[in-house]
Amino acid sequence: MTKRNRLLVFLLICVMLGTGVLMIFTGLKPNYQPDMVAKKVDYTYRDFAAKHADIKDGVIVLAYHRILKDNQVVNFAQRVSKNPQLQEYNVSQAVFNAQMAWLKQERISVWSSDELLAHIKAKDIKGKHVVITFDDIDTTLPRNAANVLFEKQFPFTFFVITGQVGKNLDGEQLASWPEIAKLSQRPGVTVGLHTNDLHYQVNNQPVLATHQVSQRDMIKDYKQSRTKIKAQLNRQPNVFAYPYGRANKTLTRYMMTYGVKGIYLLEPGIVTNDAQRMQQQIPRFIITDQNFKQLQDWLVMK
Numbered sequence: 001m002t003k004r005n006r007l008l009v010f011l012l013i014c015v016m017l018g019t020g021v022l023m024i025f026t027g028l029k030p031n032y033q034p035d036m037v038a039k040k041v042d043y044t045y046r047d048f049a050a051k052h053a054d055i056k057d058g059v060i061v062l063a064y065h066r067i068l069k070d071n072q073v074v075n076f077a078q079r080v081s082k083n084p085q086l087q088e089y090n091v092s093q094a095v096f097n098a099q100m101a102w103l104k105q106e107r108i109s110v111w112s113s114d115e116l117l118a119h120i121k122a123k124d125i126k127g128k129h130v131v132i133t134f135d136d137i138d139t140t141l142p143r144n145a146a147n148v149l150f151e152k153q154f155p156f157t158f159f160v161i162t163g164q165v166g167k168n169l170d171g172e173q174l175a176s177w178p179e180i181a182k183l184s185q186r187p188g189v190t191v192g193l194h195t196n197d198l199h200y201q202v203n204n205q206p207v208l209a210t211h212q213v214s215q216r217d218m219i220k221d222y223k224q225s226r227t228k229i230k231a232q233l234n235r236q237p238n239v240f241a242y243p244y245g246r247a248n249k250t251l252t253r254y255m256m257t258y259g260v261k262g263i264y265l266l267e268p269g270i271v272t273n274d275a276q277r278m279q280q281q282i283p284r285f286i287i288t289d290q291n292f293k294q295l296q297d298w299l300v301m302k
């Protein structure tokens with residue numbers, strides 16, 4: 001290496017080190033995005049029944065997002081092609097109807113949210129039960145799913161993003177207030193909260209799981225969601241579901257003190273009598289077109 005080349009290499013190293021030091025001091029980070037894939041839950045629920053054969057008393061809470069008619073499945077896939085994760089949450093109407101028919105046919109007990117909360121509190125869950133929930137409330141709940149639920153007299157709960165009602169959220173058309181009001185008047189229907197306007201992600205992280213929202217703003221958002229439901233539906237919801245299932249300790253503490261009796265997550269798990277603080281971290285299974293079979297096997301297992 002010539003003297004000149006050595007000098008060049010030396011300068012290059014200086015520049016690289018300098019940049020590194022500068023990045024540390026200015027808080028600049030290399031283009032790093034938190035890896036959601038690593039944290040991603042395995043939605044196949046493979047071997048679920050076998051793994052939980054010893055649990056005889058428990059509740060499975062089903063979480064649905066969109067129930068799509070065949071022609072909508074294609075349209076939806078095209079609209080959200082940039083966000084393939086959203087598609088995993090779709091269930092086709094035919095599959096949904098078959099799932100509900102199966103619950104009826106096997107005489108699986110379907111509880112309302114209030115029944116679930118009462119049994120969690122009393123720690124007296126006996127046998128196996130199911131709770132049916134929907135997040136976001138897009139138009140497919142009133143249009144494609146509600147009728148079969150009413151027909152079978154299955155109670156269900158839906159969680160409204162009060163600040164987004166009627167809007168388009170990441171390609172899904174959310175139901176309007178009149179549609180939501182109509183549903184909420186039916187027996188067996190529970191209306192829950194899903195934040196007023198904190199249902200979005202920053203750098204692939206649900207905003208409530210970051211430090212980007214102050215305690216004050218979080219609480220303000222929660223109060224706004226209550227006020228809107230009261231004004232629109234004349235209801236005082238007692239359940240909340242975290243957007244994307246990611247909890248925030250401060251908000252949980254506040255809500256459990258002021259009005260909320262149950263908080264739902266999206267971690268799969270069975271609600272049992274022996275779990276601690278179950279009311280504020282109720283597990284749920286995201287249902288897809290494929291994974292229901294695993295849960296069925298457990299539900300009918302003696």
Ligand SMILES: [Zn+2]
Pocket residue numbers: 135136194199242243244
């Ligand atoms: Zn949601």
